[in-house]
Amino acid sequence: MFARFRVLLVAILALVLTAGCASTVTPTGVQPGDTENTSSGVVEEKVLVIGHHVDPVTLNPVTNTTAAFQSVTASTIEQLVYFEPEGSDILPGLAESWAFSDDGLQLTMNLKEGVIFHNGEEFNAEAAKFSLEQLKASPPYERWTQEFGDIEVVDDYTVVINFAEPTGFALSALGRGSYVLPPAYYAELGAEEFSLAPVGTGPYQFVEWVKDDHVTFEAFEDYWGGPPAFDRIVWRVIPEDAARVAALQVGEVDLITNVTPGQANTIRNDENLRLVSIPGVRVFMTYVDSRLDHPVADPMVRRAMNYAVDKDGLVALFDGEARGLDGQYLLPGIIGYDETLDNFAYNPEKAKELLAEAGYPDGFTMTLKYPIDRYPLDKEMGETVAAYLEAVGIDVEQVPLEYGEFRRQHVEEETMGPAWMWGLATPSDPHMMVSLFGPGSIYTRFPDDQRVFDLIDQGMRETDTATREGTYKELMAIWNEEPLGIYMIVPNDLYGMSIAIENFVPRTDQVVDLRTTTTSE
Amino acid sequence: MGSYILRRIIQVIPTFIGITLITFLVLRLTGDPAAMVLGEMATEDALQEYRARFGLDAPLHIQYLRYMQGVVTGDFGTSLRYNEPVVKLLLERLPATLQLGGSALLFAIALGIPVGIFSALTQNRSLDFSVRALVLLGQAIPGFYLGILLIMLFSVQLGWLPTGGRGNLSHLILPTITLGTALVALIVRFTRSAILDVMRNDYIRTARAKGLRAQTVLFRHALRNAMIPLLTIIGLQMAVVFSGAIVTETVFSWPGMGRLIIQSIYARDFPLVQTAVLFVATTVILINLAIDILYVLADPRVRAD
């Protein structure tokens, strides 16, 4: 018996050791020591290691809208046009210039010449057409590409997009998802296989992906923008927030994504590290279903709820790394934002008055659902909002839910109840933001309102900035008078990095674009 | 006896069917993969289209029959999230989990058995209590907390070990301690109990009476006899190892099955979760089956009427 036990022990030991040895082969590149421990005679290799908070489930950016997945390939697969890093203007990418036709039904794009894909394919109008067709066919982008019609090749470097209706936000839609894919390679592999070995035109080409562990890229010497700054880029997956900061502190990684408010000070106080912050786009609100037979159906009650919640208190939860909403869904800097609207500055007395005026002097009972363990401080935000509402007499029953269950209840509208808190992230375009609340949308939880739907439709068709602005301001005024819910806050996105990392440009859309990033080492 | 064992093996079949059925129903009850895979911005149409494409809108019994048909023919389906065969995804992660689980078990055994013996030999003296308290302390700290504390101490403060990831042996040390600690207490407790028990048995007394040295008695007889129940107990802890692996793998960025399974549950990746549960269940059921059969072999009275 004992002999057998010994055999078992040896077997386990062997398994542990061999598995350990086998795995040393793959991630050697992951060790950041590479940059420092260069022995004489060996050329120093510049490696950028990123500690990322999630493992991508796909490296094909056009089949999903998750910025955290798309970040990994953002320096590999480029876009025709880009959103500016902070704001809502559109900047050239592989399309150098563009122009709308007078009727707004055609968009002509002039493409960059002399760009090749990592596999040698040439980038031209055919490739652009192919890429746009993939975008058009992708279900997650359907909301924004419904008006896209045929795509025509005019000459080798000119492509035209036809629209069913004039679409003022078309460029924003392209800024979000105009990924440039190699036609022959993509067609041969299909969307799924492509995800395992992506090819693009960016400065870094794909090397390997060990799932849940790391993704490696290396410099693409024929990049149109000149030789890349790093020889290799390694995305390491570190899901635990504290472990990610620890890895940055000890120099195992050079840059980390998704620094949580609780970890930010650790990075701020470390002289070898830098905290980079950028306003985000995830708009946190407490939404209400005003179609229900419930006090929240009364706009006056909803205004009262807005006065009851201290936006500054919520910002304080994030150590100031957030901004409050100004009584409207749109953010400052976005067309249609109106600074003259009532921003519902914290005023519990006024909230109580309004509640009494609406016929609820003793408040009422309300369930509040919110997802937990999904966004930084989600549970804390829910608890704080509940506490503020309790303070003006509304009896809140809190229902924290696992995110998948939260989504299920949200999709099955009838189970959601009168109020729920969460954050939606849309590109910084007024139409893309407000069209979530169009007719038939799962986010439209108010009685059908033709004024609102008409304004949303009107805004989409307008291509002139001034008229667009007027339209959206009108819409914001309606939603200020009859709030969609409680306008809360937009947290900033935080990145931590070694002070040696230079020219890192954080983006509002949460995509980590490393094409311009360099190092001082 | 042979017929009992055969019957016992046949009885495993309804257990399997029960597990597939429960997993299947529970999953369908709890979420919508379309909403999770397509993201927040998906339109109602896109969601419907997706459900239709993957047969998620079919009546439940049809979906179940399709699934069982696949299981029987060895086709466990394609992950909704990764768009890859689920078996491939699970097998990719299996070595990492086996390595971590194996080394944690080894650590727990290497530490737990000697401490258990020591504790039994010094029964009820303060030394016994201090050792046991220390071991129990390790078990009483929540896994993620212990993991982060270890990283803070050994990686950030002392700089001895990497913070996470799978690489050479140094990467294995902290996750092993984190996962193994939960098992050590158990092994200490059972070793102590088994040794105390065996030491009182007649044949040990006989051996002692024959004048064998205490050490010989301990290692030749007592320990040897304690091994089987210990292995049984350890075997029964496989489910614990799996659930502990979820936490440990997350804290230490260890690319194993635990993380894959928990992420798949969160993402409502039906085919992947179904297969993973079936896999873990098979492991647990087979171990239980083996124990039941050992019981019968050991004590024939238990068997038939």
Added chain:
Amino acid sequence: MCWPIRVYELTKTMATYRASLSLPTAAEPTQSHTRRSLRAFFRSWVNWIALLIIVIGFLMAITPKEWLPHDPTAVNPALRLQPPSLFSGEGDFLLGTDTLGRDILSRSIYAARWTYLVSVSAVVISTVLGTMAGLSAGYFRGWLDTIIARLIDMQLAFPIVLLSIAVLAVSGPSLLNMILVLGLVDWARYARVVRGSALSLREEDFVDAARATGATSWRIMMRHILPNILSSIVVLTTFSTARLMLTESALSFLGLGVTPPATTWGSMIGGGRDYILQAWWISAIPGTLITLTVLAINLAGDGLRDAFDPRGER
């Protein structure tokens, strides 16, 4: 190694296996045995300390909310992350405040009631359920045993996360639901152990004797078999209480914890997880409490087992 020896050895070792689960050998327990065991239990100072910790926790649990230094549920972002005045000497909060500005000391005491309520109720449910199932399966055998044994197999193999989400989906988060989930998760452990010993106890002479005098099955199970396994159930119970306290914190991540403003030590640790570096006290204080309690309960369990073990030399 020839076959008969192996069977002999197996017999020996399986006996040890059952003993290691602290199942006593068959013998009718007597009152004096129980009294003697309890005396043995209280002879050890370690057991006294363990009991003391448990009792302090219990006292915390029954402390009325009004007696606490601060309102444990009052949110005030302006007072967030205050360090403990116990160490810094500044501020009104002896053990500091959490991410929402709530007093950690008051909250820790307030959380004790939920922590105890949840784990104790869940243990009661799983003990009763598991013991009844295991007893009936082991005693009656036949089809009942087959069904229960299959259920045990399934339960042991089914991931708790999935079960929790299922309950969450079907009936929403509530204190009762979480207690039910925890109880359902654990019943199989008891059932397995109890069934095993009931299987062999029913063959013992004293059971045959009872049967011969015309005792009903219920009476035999309750009067003759149950007392024999009671001590091992008690021991399992203490270990379960400890384990469930930890499991509860994991469930609160799934939304199945007690719903705010109620809280437990486990969810307090979870809430401070992100702030371990910046504000260690948020998680360290409930962490210490839960660790001490789990330790105490485990030591008490060990002590009880040693004391009740009829083979123990004392």
